[in-house]
Amino acid sequence: METVFVYKDEVSHRFWRITRSGLSYIVMYGKEGSVGMVKTKTFETEEDCDNEVKRLIQLKLKKGYQPASSVGLMIKETTLTEELFWELLEKARTTGDDPEDGLEWLVNYLSTKSIKDIVNFDYHFHEYYMKSYTSDLWAAAYIIMGGCSDDCFDYFRAWLLFQGKKVYESAIENPESLIPYLKKLGEQGEVPQLEEILFAACEAYEKKTGNDDEDYLAIYEKLTKDPFIQLELDLDWDEENEESLKAMFPGLWELYGESPLE
Incomplete structure (x- = not known):
């Protein structure tokens, strides 16, 4: 009603x-x-x-x-369009000396917007985040880091979104397109994981309202009808079969099969 x-x-x-x-x-x-x-x-x-x-x-x-x-x-439904979503990620990624600086900027920016805008940012993030839940990308992450649990894959996909639309879309089509970015991470002694961005919208909501994450999740579900359901995924590769992984992504295997980022 x-x-x-x-x-x-x-x-x-x-x-x-x-x-x-x-x-x-x-x-x-x-x-x-x-x-x-x-x-x-x-x-x-x-x-x-x-x-x-x-x-x-x-x-x-x-x-x-x-x-x-x-x-x-x-009633104007939202000012946070899909285009602005990607622009905000780009701004956050290029702000400061490391991802922590960018995430702090992103949380502060979102906290100045309306609650519907905060939710809409999170909705766009979640939509693309779910689209990255693929067997091929998980196999690539497994090779890159010498193993990849459920949580590890979540944080890997979060890192991938933070790299921007072009990098994200290229990686979905061909995970080996990430090699230049992975090499840079390796030089810095870092791994491709960014758990913190998963909670950016919730932190912005808490900063804006003083209310906790349970309140945010309730509002998110009511506004988006999106219950944050985890998808099921059948992997078409076997972690015990190194030859099959090598055949899937020979470039990644050559760089990280014996020397993973960790």
């Missing part, structure tokens, strides 16, 4: 939208034409949730809010 109201007078044009689903509701509100703010609340029973939604609706009516006639023109 969704209800949308607007309020207009000589100095103020505002919207208010409430959406109820199951045991919870989410409210979005702000100036007309803006992204607005977000609040959510969960109840023990659907009846309690219904009663609170009805109470809030009646309260808005008493304050002079009226049913909206054009929701699309009134």
Whole structure:
């Protein structure tokens, strides 16, 4: 159930939208034409949730809010487009002397944006992150680091996204395209893993609101309908069969088969 109201007078044009689903509701509100703010609340029973939604609706009516006639023109869904997502990763990657500096900049930047923008950044990240969950890329990571657990592969894919759209797309098509970047890491004594970026949006939310990660995950799921479900993956390679790995990626094997980054 969704209800949308607007309020207009000589100095103020505002919207208010409430959406109820199951045991919870989410409210979005702000100036007309803006992204607005977000609040959510969960109840023990659907009846309690219904009663609170009805109470809030009646309260808005008493304050002079009226049913909206054009929701699309009134509420700007987000300013954080897919193009801006990649631009932010590029800015973060090139900021400071190491990834920590870039991630600090990214968290601070996102914390100044609306909650919907923070969520939308995370949604774009998650979409591309899931697309990188491939058997070939896992085999490549296994060769590069001399082994690769589930968590290790998660952090490897996070590092890959941080390298930018061009590097990411090339690696999905051919993991050996990463060799120049891996050589640079090796010279620096680093490994291709970046766990911290997985939590950048959540940290930005906490910095902005003071609320914890559970609140963020609840809002993320309500806004995106994305429950962060881990995909299942059937590997088409055997870690015990070195010859098959060597045949898959001979360039990577030549560099890291006997001397992995670790």
